[in-house]
Amino acid sequence: LAKTTQPISMDSYEGQEVNITCSHNNIATNDYITWYQQFPSQGPRFIIQGYKTKVTNEVASLFIPADRKSSTLSLPRVSLSDTAVYYCLVGGLLMAGKLIFGQGTELSVKP
């Protein structure tokens, strides 16, 4: 299973764009990249998933370069409510649905 590395913490201010980068040098051909968000006292929540290039939904964008050895979660114009822990996960068909969570990135948004 591919191991992921992401910053332990990040600080930002309201209205800024936040980019969280995750390294996954050993990603396999079948692996997808998925990001989850977790607020205190809640379970993780799916944000976005991608395989290559760029994926965008109503809350975030995911940028994946051609070599797929890293990915960047982009949160546009963050607000205080985006303060949470963000997890990058890598896996695919061979994982049989298993999610391997790392330590995550604790994002703190300040006014």
Added chain:
Amino acid sequence: EAGVAQSPRYKIIEKRQSVAFWCNPISGHATLYWYQQILGQGPKLLIQFQNNGVVDDSQLPKDRFSAERLKGVDSTLKIQPAKLEDSAVYLCASSSRRPGAVGNEQFFGPGTRLTVL
């Protein structure tokens, strides 16, 4: 659509006692997961069910932990006897796609916070 329900939300027990957690997944979700999340760490998968069969329990401490999913719907996770290091949040999640399918989004419940004294 109702989310994943878990109870109780909080539980405090003394070591060597037993405890049970209950999970009701989203209606129609065939796959159910139990995770353990220790403070400051990401969730760790304990066991995964597909309907009422176990798909993966490789990280379940089977000498003290047990889980069942009768009739392929609700599930219970039990710890007997509890140890101090079992203090954690126990999360239940469910998904509607078969394990391994692309886009296997998991929906998590609020968790049960267990404190073992």
